[in-house]
Amino acid sequence: MSKYTLREAMAIHASRQIRNEDKVIVGTGMPLVAAIIAKNCHAKDAVMLMEAGPFDSNPLALPSCVADPRGFVGAPWVADPVQMMGMILQQGRIDLGFLGGAQVDKYGNLNSTCLGTYKNANVRLPGSGGASDIGAMAKRNLIIIAHEARRLVEKVDYLTTPGWMLHPYENGKRVKDRLVHRKELGLWGGPEAVVTTMGIMKFEEETKVMYVSEYYADLGVTLEMIKENTGFAIDTSKADQVIPPTEDELYILRNVADPENIFI
Amino acid sequence: MVSESKNSTKKTKIKTLQEAISQIPDGATILFGGWTVTRKPMAAVFEIIRQGKKDLHLVSNPGGPESDLLIGAGLVGISETNFIGHEVLGIPYCFRRAFEKGGLEKTGYLHDDWTVQTGALRILAGAMGIPFIPTKSLKGTEIIDPEHDLLADLRGKSKKLPNKKVEFIQDPFWDEGELLLIPAIKPDYCIIHVPMVGEEGTVRIHGGLFMDFYGALAAKKTIVTTEQITSEDYLKKQPDLNSIPAEFISDIVEVPYGGHPTAVQGMYDLDFEFFNRMVDSTKKEDTYVQWLQEWIKDLPDHDAYLEKLGVKKIFSLRADPGLGYNPRLKRKS
Numbered sequence: 001m002s003k004y005t006l007r008e009a010m011a012i013h014a015s016r017q018i019r020n021e022d023k024v025i026v027g028t029g030m031p032l033v034a035a036i037i038a039k040n041c042h043a044k045d046a047v048m049l050m051e052a053g054p055f056d057s058n059p060l061a062l063p064s065c066v067a068d069p070r071g072f073v074g075a076p077w078v079a080d081p082v083q084m085m086g087m088i089l090q091q092g093r094i095d096l097g098f099l100g101g102a103q104v105d106k107y108g109n110l111n112s113t114c115l116g117t118y119k120n121a122n123v124r125l126p127g128s129g130g131a132s133d134i135g136a137m138a139k140r141n142l143i144i145i146a147h148e149a150r151r152l153v154e155k156v157d158y159l160t161t162p163g164w165m166l167h168p169y170e171n172g173k174r175v176k177d178r179l180v181h182r183k184e185l186g187l188w189g190g191p192e193a194v195v196t197t198m199g200i201m202k203f204e205e206e207t208k209v210m211y212v213s214e215y216y217a218d219l220g221v222t223l224e225m226i227k228e229n230t231g232f233a234i235d236t237s238k239a240d241q242v243i244p245p246t247e248d249e250l251y252i253l254r255n256v257a258d259p260e261n262i263f264i
Numbered sequence: 265m266v267s268e269s270k271n272s273t274k275k276t277k278i279k280t281l282q283e284a285i286s287q288i289p290d291g292a293t294i295l296f297g298g299w300t301v302t303r304k305p306m307a308a309v310f311e312i313i314r315q316g317k318k319d320l321h322l323v324s325n326p327g328g329p330e331s332d333l334l335i336g337a338g339l340v341g342i343s344e345t346n347f348i349g350h351e352v353l354g355i356p357y358c359f360r361r362a363f364e365k366g367g368l369e370k371t372g373y374l375h376d377d378w379t380v381q382t383g384a385l386r387i388l389a390g391a392m393g394i395p396f397i398p399t400k401s402l403k404g405t406e407i408i409d410p411e412h413d414l415l416a417d418l419r420g421k422s423k424k425l426p427n428k429k430v431e432f433i434q435d436p437f438w439d440e441g442e443l444l445l446i447p448a449i450k451p452d453y454c455i456i457h458v459p460m461v462g463e464e465g466t467v468r469i470h471g472g473l474f475m476d477f478y479g480a481l482a483a484k485k486t487i488v489t490t491e492q493i494t495s496e497d498y499l500k501k502q503p504d505l506n507s508i509p510a511e512f513i514s515d516i517v518e519v520p521y522g523g524h525p526t527a528v529q530g531m532y533d534l535d536f537e538f539f540n541r542m543v544d545s546t547k548k549e550d551t552y553v554q555w556l557q558e559w560i561k562d563l564p565d566h567d568a569y570l571e572k573l574g575v576k577k578i579f580s581l582r583a584d585p586g587l588g589y590n591p592r593l594k595r596k597s
Contacts, residue, residue: 067299069587072588078472078473080474081384081475086381100470114364121364124359128378132407136402167482172432174411262584262596
């Protein structure tokens, strides 16, 4: 068995979350890599979409972003953002959204806007892009993020992309002492899993709080390590060891999905 | 058969880059076409920097190096965008400096956060001539939190800004519950860069159109910079391949490699090497000032920029005609 890194494991385990007939909208970076692995392994019929336009993208080389000409090759049609995000996504026709971010909280809310307070941020990030829309309107969502205590946090510094539990707005003001299920705001979907560099997290059916579903025991990750590297108290009692990456998956990752090591 | 001479009475829209950019007043609202590091009208942006346009109001959807470089040059007053970044090519340091650690207070720069969908719908509303449009997005996010609205003090005072960022509404027709109304974007100028334009302005774009068509309709004036000007007769042979009718184009400028260092599908690939050096220079204010001097301000025009770039570099980026990009390009340094 070949050796593999935590990042490689993360890409492969994320790819396994994609189902064969999913229409999956992917963001720049690891989501693109994982979707290409899936399309070359267990989910050959998955349809890959990008917010910049590619519809059913079948690239010959890894696109370096969602607007890279590489993503447009082999696609039967190209959408513009009004069509892709204003129509296809908003109508609820996209099965799976696949997002990264700088922070995720225990309810799967994502931050890709700023660290610290908004008006006097310690770090300003590029902003939502299409993440907020995808998190709101895809039928399921998948989050991919490095497992660090500063990234998996009790509460995100800024809520860019809606997860499960949210503060409602009343008379235009955000009600900070009340949390409601996204359904109460008229949102469908929601995050299904968070794939990290340590394992796969899921959300409790009732409380929608994140827990450890599987962990990378094959790479020496322990449940203790996950607890130490998570910024909130995380339940590890239901955790199983993952099925390690296969030779096929590793081959596809290294030779087809990202042979130039652009994101891995 | 009565036929009007094609070129008879129409005034040509073809201008030099200097002429086309010089009409833009300080404070103008500009929508740059393209998408982050693809098909951005960089030569036009560099000319804007050369001419020192001030207090610009940027509404790209999304923004890329054009926004970051203009912010770093101190030429931007307001931006309303969903994203400002260079994708895999690094951090938007100028945007960060202007925004974080008290930057907003120091510079007076104001930024309004949106999303790809809502930004696109706002431009669509502008193109449709309607003042607002509903969306199912944004609910539960902090993007609509009035506490974060940096433009709050200007709303209701500046004619260039909507009176409110968003409005909640109950669906009055189908009882689909609560939606948000978002205001139209009505730019003064839309500036796009494309592979081919007819001599009267018919635009042909390969690959992603992004927001360019909607932007051209939403804006009062649309400046198109192009790799090549061709005859309208040639473009009329296959009108289904054309992207924007000449009617909506105000000015045409022929600027080969006018998207460099971003990628123009079918023409040339992203210049990773140049881009990395450019982004590196933006890490600090003084090194960025030097870069601006060397690559923009010390050069009289785009021709001089291309000469400095060199034939070898230019040829190395050329796209494979079957793929639209350069499959041999070294993408990682």
